[in-house]
Amino acid sequence: MDIIFDKIRESGGRITAIKKALLECFSENHCILSFKEISGFLEKKNFKPNRSTIYRELDLLRKFNVIEKKEISGKSFYEKKGKHHHHIVCVKCKKIEPVLMDNFLEKIEKDISREKDFLILNHNLEFIGKCKKCN
Amino acid sequence: MDIIFDKIRESGGRITAIKKALLECFSENHCILSFKEISGFLEKKNFKPNRSTIYRELDLLRKFNVIEKKEISGKSFYEKKGKHHHHIVCVKCKKIEPVLMDNFLEKIEKDISREKDFLILNHNLEFIGKCKKCN
DNA sequence: ATATTTGCAAACGTTTTGCATAGTG
DNA sequence: CACTATGCAAAACGTTTGCAAATAT
Numbered sequence: 294m295d296i297i298f299d300k301i302r303e304s305g306g307r308i309t310a311i312k313k314a315l316l317e318c319f320s321e322n323h324c325i326l327s328f329k330e331i332s333g334f335l336e337k338k339n340f341k342p343n344r345s346t347i348y349r350e351l352d353l354l355r356k357f358n359v360i361e362k363k364e365i366s367g368k369s370f371y372e373k374k375g376k377h378h379h380h381i382v383c384v385k386c387k388k389i390e391p392v393l394m395d396n397f398l399e400k401i402e403k404d405i406s407r408e409k410d411f412l413i414l415n416h417n418l419e420f421i422g423k424c425k426k427c428n
Numbered sequence: 429m430d431i432i433f434d435k436i437r438e439s440g441g442r443i444t445a446i447k448k449a450l451l452e453c454f455s456e457n458h459c460i461l462s463f464k465e466i467s468g469f470l471e472k473k474n475f476k477p478n479r480s481t482i483y484r485e486l487d488l489l490r491k492f493n494v495i496e497k498k499e500i501s502g503k504s505f506y507e508k509k510g511k512h513h514h515h516i517v518c519v520k521c522k523k524i525e526p527v528l529m530d531n532f533l534e535k536i537e538k539d540i541s542r543e544k545d546f547l548i549l550n551h552n553l554e555f556i557g558k559c560k561k562c563n
Numbered sequence: 564a565t566a567t568t569t570g571c572a573a574a575c576g577t578t579t580t581g582c583a584t585a586g587t588g
Numbered sequence: 589c590a591c592t593a594t595g596c597a598a599a600a601c602g603t604t605t606g607c608a609a610a611t612a613t
Binding site: 364365366367369381383384390392394397401402405406409410411412413414415416417418419420421422423424425428 | 549553555556557
């Protein structure tokens with residue numbers, strides 16, 4: 294946590310109450326969070342920042358390499374950078390859960406890079422289906 | 429094509445000029461198309477339907493199982509149902525290209541299904557990176 | 564002191580909706 | 589004829605921006 298604070302300050306960023314609360318939010322939650330979940334979390338901690346502030350802070354944390362943004366079925370989600378994983382998404386209740394797995398895509402990515410002359414930096418993989426409850 | 433027309437009529441849908449043009453659009457284009465690309469195609473064929481009409485038609489074609497919708501980096505794309513494939517997306521020029529490959533995810537999907545008690549119906553996989561030109 | 568952060572209001576791009584009219588089966 | 593498809597205008601939705609005031613360093 295303190296390391297992140299230092300990193301932010303070094304890059305010219307300032308540690309504010311909202312930023313602290315946001316960092317807490319991401320350290321307490323391992324899986325991806327929607328905008329609403331994030332602002333809900335902040336409200337529970339008695340912060341009610343303006344939407345634009347939240348978006349801007351999320352953007353900053355992204356630039357500081359603390360979190361990353363994912364777009365799943367047209368909506369944005371934010372997630373602490375960390376262990377490589379994918380997600381399962383329930384078509385009915387929309388619940389998203391993480392799935393840990395080794396990076397089995399590495400070999401395929403090499404093939405694609407060579408074949409298509411395309412430098413692969415990242416990938417998105419979600420499995421869409423029905424969770425236990427909804428099925 | 430005629431099979432699709434029949435299927436649509438059977439389900440209570442009506443064959444209109446716009447629907448025909450849209451079907452042409454998807455049979456001429458194998459990879460995913462953005463909304464703008466679709467309406468551009470229609471304009472080239474001298475159709476200028478209202479946006480809402482296009483969205484509604486796309487929705488119908490989706491219900492008739494002719495096309496499917498994909499959300500990539502926050503935008504919607506539409507694609508004819510067909511051969512299983514994935515996409516590479518250039519972060520810079522945003523160009524999207526298809527990548528054909530056998531369904532190597534099958535085994536992994538079985539594992540996830542068992543482990544998470546989750547029925548997998550589909551998956552989304554995109555490789556993000558830089559194309560030859562942009563790199 | 565100065566640059567960053569914040570709230571507010573307004574704009575933006577994409578997609579959806581309600582309603583009246585036109586067109587298909 | 590009955591019901592679907594269409595155009596139009598307006599709304600909804602998530603996100604971004606410009607600006608002036610507040611705050612961190």
